[in-house]
Amino acid sequence: AQTVTQSQPEMSVQEAETVTLSCTYDTSESDYYLFWYKQPPSRQMILVIRQEAYKQQNATENRFSVNFQKAAKSFSLKISDSQLGDAAMYFCAFTKTSYDKVIFGPGTSLSVIP
Amino acid sequence: EAGVTQFPSHSVIEKGQTVTLRCDPISGHDNLYWYRRVMGKEIKFLLHFVKESKQDESGMPNNRFLAERTGGTYSTLKVQPAELEDSGVYFCASRRGGIYNEQFFGPGTRLTVL
Numbered sequence: 001a002q003t004v005t006q007s008q009p010e011m012s013v014q015e016a017e018t019v020t021l022s023c024t025y026d027t028s029e030s031d032y033y034l035f036w037y038k039q040p041p042s043r044q045m046i047l048v049i050r051q052e053a054y055k056q057q058n059a060t061e062n063r064f065s066v067n068f069q070k071a072a073k074s075f076s077l078k079i080s081d082s083q084l085g086d087a088a089m090y091f092c093a094f095t096k097t098s099y100d101k102v103i104f105g106p107g108t109s110l111s112v113i114p
Numbered sequence: 115e116a117g118v119t120q121f122p123s124h125s126v127i128e129k130g131q132t133v134t135l136r137c138d139p140i141s142g143h144d145n146l147y148w149y150r151r152v153m154g155k156e157i158k159f160l161l162h163f164v165k166e167s168k169q170d171e172s173g174m175p176n177n178r179f180l181a182e183r184t185g186g187t188y189s190t191l192k193v194q195p196a197e198l199e200d201s202g203v204y205f206c207a208s209r210r211g212g213i214y215n216e217q218f219f220g221p222g223t224r225l226t227v228l
Contacts, residue, residue: 044220101147104149104158
């Protein structure tokens, strides 16, 4: 069975600084998808970034980038130039295939300090 | 385009009562998923519809939970009778068919069973 672990229940970052959220996962699959979802307080969960396991290049979306280490089964999220609007719960997630259910980690609550 | 909507946003019921949650997916999305997060734990998959058919219901906790998706549009999740441990946030997500893998999540329904 696949599992996703986020070892940091809470993190904080100073506005304009950089923060890295950690995620590890366990799977025996060779092809799969990894995601970071963001859920602001009382708002919908949205996809921040995704990574296909077969791609060696790390995904980037503006200020968000990942460090995907397939052999180590690690998938960290780096947020650069942190903004107040980045404050949210961040979930690392995994799916085996495009049709499969999403398996979530427990989440990391990120606070941004002005 | 309108996002995934869920109704109600919050429901408070007493143990033993029945509650029905509703999810309206994004128009044209054949795939609909239900998840829940209980007691601050991980978000867990409940089931997956493809149009009106149940593709995967491996996450349904017991037979007190009944999900339907008549006509392949909106879906309902009924809990009957509700127990204390059913309290949590129930999320719905929808996804377009094909290889594009993003699931779009609704805001969730917070269920409190007293």
